[in-house]
Amino acid sequence: MEERTEIEDLGEFGLIDYLTRNIELYNASTVLGVGDDAAVIDLFGKQTVISTDMLVEGIHFDLMYTPLKHLGYKSVIVNLSDIYAMNATPTHITMSLAFSNRFSLEALNEFYEGVYAACEKYRVDLIGGDTTSSQKGFVISVTAIGEVAPDKFVKRSTAQKGDLLCVSGDLGAAYLGLTLLEREKKIFLENPKIQPDLEDQTYVIGRQLKPEARHDIISFLAGKEIMPTAMMDVSDGLSSEILHICKQSQLGCVLYEEKIPVHDQARELAMKLGLDPTACALSGGEDYELLFTMKQEDYDKITLNEEIAVIGYMTELTEEPHIITRSGNKHKLAAQGWNAFK
Amino acid sequence: MEERTEIEDLGEFGLIDYLTRNIELYNASTVLGVGDDAAVIDLFGKQTVISTDMLVEGIHFDLMYTPLKHLGYKSVIVNLSDIYAMNATPTHITMSLAFSNRFSLEALNEFYEGVYAACEKYRVDLIGGDTTSSQKGFVISVTAIGEVAPDKFVKRSTAQKGDLLCVSGDLGAAYLGLTLLEREKKIFLENPKIQPDLEDQTYVIGRQLKPEARHDIISFLAGKEIMPTAMMDVSDGLSSEILHICKQSQLGCVLYEEKIPVHDQARELAMKLGLDPTACALSGGEDYELLFTMKQEDYDKITLNEEIAVIGYMTELTEEPHIITRSGNKHKLAAQGWNAFK
Known part of the structure; x- marks a missing residue:
């Protein structure tokens, strides 16, 4: 019989640990990979911080009581929060969406009003993305990019006794x-x-x-x-x-x-x-x-x-x-x- | 009556044009934003190219005849292709997944085997991502990051008569x-x-x-x-x-x-x-x-x-x-x- 392990038995972090257990890195510029709020890559002496999050209708949000404008705002914020958590400053985001045909242009427009409001408040540029259809439900994937002075990023693993x-x-x-x-x-x-x-x-x-x-x-x-x-x-x-x-x-x-x-x-x-x-x-x-x-x-x-x-x-x-x-x-x-x- | 415009009447590109019509940019480092294969940001004199794509089950792929390992491979490739299309070299990717509980750990492992095979072949580092559940279907969102010598990136808009x-x-x-x-x-x-x-x-x-x-x-x-x-x-x-x-x-x-x-x-x-x-x-x-x-x-x-x-x-x-x-x-x-x- 084929082996079958349920994901819920591992949880998200067990799953990530398992799937990335043999991960190999090929670029010297990769300073910090999977396992923190964001990854860090070294570009020409300065450092870039990258984080990504996916929000799924019915799992992370319920459109019955979530105004689309607020959802757009929040989907940016949760990603910026990961960049700040690295002691970095967010500068850019990309946003990909999948949605079913129950969404009208007016609905998407409302969503983007929230996205742009967050971008304006936090001085972040939306630089790209992808929009596609889904058979069911709304899926939002955001990648945030930020900058930090060399080696000023803060990881989860470096707390000291007595801190x-x-x-x-x-x-x-x-x-x-x-x-x-x-x-x-x-x-x-x-x-x-x-x-x-x-x-x-x-x-x-x-x-x-x-x-x-x-x-x-x-x-x-x-x-x-x-x-x-x-x-x-x-x-x-x-x-x-x-x-x-x-x-x-x-x-x-x-x-x-x-x-x-x-x-x-x-x-x-x-x-x-x-x-x-x-x-x-x-x-x-x-x-x-x-x-x-x-x-x-x-x-x-x-x-x-x-x-x-x-x-x-x-x-x-x-x-x-x-x-x-x-x-x-x-x-x-x-x-x-x-x-x-x- | 509330206005309702169907997305399919605009198509993806019409939709993107509409949603980004008032986009504002706050960072001088944003060299090229929405509207090409990838965006370009200027980091400390060198340039970084960023692209993102979302693949949705039932829309972009059918698991009835798509082996998961191939799907993992392809979901990386389609993003690297966008980076090469900018005349840049991909260096890093992030990958976010949403999947329902019909996926076992073994199934995800197969998917990641394909992801890692593509990363190895193209010398690209998987540096982050997000895994979450969906109510239905498998959704894959990849962001690819690449590098290009200053101003060597190639846009879609710069062809000349006679070329x-x-x-x-x-x-x-x-x-x-x-x-x-x-x-x-x-x-x-x-x-x-x-x-x-x-x-x-x-x-x-x-x-x-x-x-x-x-x-x-x-x-x-x-x-x-x-x-x-x-x-x-x-x-x-x-x-x-x-x-x-x-x-x-x-x-x-x-x-x-x-x-x-x-x-x-x-x-x-x-x-x-x-x-x-x-x-x-x-x-x-x-x-x-x-x-x-x-x-x-x-x-x-x-x-x-x-x-x-x-x-x-x-x-x-x-x-x-x-x-x-x-x-x-x-x-x-x-x-x-x-x-x-x-």
Whole structure:
């Protein structure tokens, strides 16, 4: 009988590890390949950072409650976020789309309005792409290109023992926004006469539908001459991302629940929905904040920036990554991030 | 009533023109944007060429007769072909995939074997990508990156009146291979007991399932110090591509039917299937040959290369692009290339 291994048993990262296990590189210019937020190629002494992401209807977004303009905006942002997560500045994107004939030109135009709005805000050039049809559903593939001064890019694998673990902005709100939108969709499908009630939850809805990429954090760190020792963006959920940094840096860490930044509106809504705000932050995903480690001696430089929270520190590998709860209990950190294959 | 314009009324190129009509560029490094085989960005004095293509199951390929390894190979090749068509050398690719749970790890592995085989043959590094699930079907998005000496890239818009129109290899065979595979699929679906009869048509089947990108032509031209005045690859069919060069260069052209290179096996099969070999070459697509224009004075340098055929010449715009048939008749050249939206 032919062997058959289900993809969902491996998950995305297991799959990538498996498929790239024998990868060979032929060009001396390839500085960093598969396995980080973006790849780095050395072009004539300066370095170019490249990242790509695919968004699939029904998996990553639901057009029932996602305005096309917001979707266009978000599909650019999620890619720019990967470039910033390398400590680089995005400069160019390409965008390929596949869509079925239920999409009109007016619909695509709306989508591109969002794309161009993101390009304008982040000063990025759309330089190419491909448009084609699909039998079903809308598929978006974006490749983002950025630049970084030689060897100033920041990987996931270079955190050091004792480094502070930091995160920008707040976490969990995008997931709560999604939860609310899904709830209202379900109610609407059961009874189309009931109007959606988003309870004026503009903050969490905005975090889900119109995320931003944290270029301000990259600028701030550069201005303060802080070079993060490791960095990545929070797309799948905080715990999953922390575990990536720990695994790739071969370290453990201690995370403090009380230090995890959660927005007041997100906390209140979580309570109301019967969800644990910390669990939303740890496993929710799509926050597009920056998670980074830095040397302890840089601590004084960030204390006045309310957009950066120190949430823990890196330890030796002998200590498994764990979280200290508000009540003082210690739990092993589990990856419960979003998995496109489940 | 809300306005609704059907995409198929515009076609891919009309759509791209429409969606990019107000495009703004923010980076001085953007040398060439949307509208050619690839974009060009100037990085630190040298130039980088970027191209992207999306392949969708049911639109671009049929897994009933396409081995996954071949599909992986071809999905790299079609992108490298765009880079060569800019007179550049591909160096890196990223590859994003979306697939449903009917794909096993073993199936994906087969696909990647083809990807890696193409990377090895063309000395290109796979540096990143994204793998995600789809509700239905297999979607492949590849971005290829290449390098070119400053201002040595070749656009579609720079052909000059009097230039020779040239094409590499032969045309129409990939389309005939597809026709044969589609015929056998239909017979098989009607009666699964009948074994497919591909009539030892290895050449045309190979042209469809395992195309190559013409790096040899780029090397040859460079070796002979021939700088094409305009160039693109033949992916949608010869007539469609010639019309692109004419339109973008604001010229007309004369094409000679008898000069269009068609492989003997392709010609014989076409006859057998009741198809016109010239029509297959003009409208078939997927040949991934290079179509280029060059100065007449370079003619002597190419006469000994059997892989390059001079098929016509560029004229003033006043003369519409046309073809002179074997019987001496003159016909207007019509774009009947492949259209993903029909």
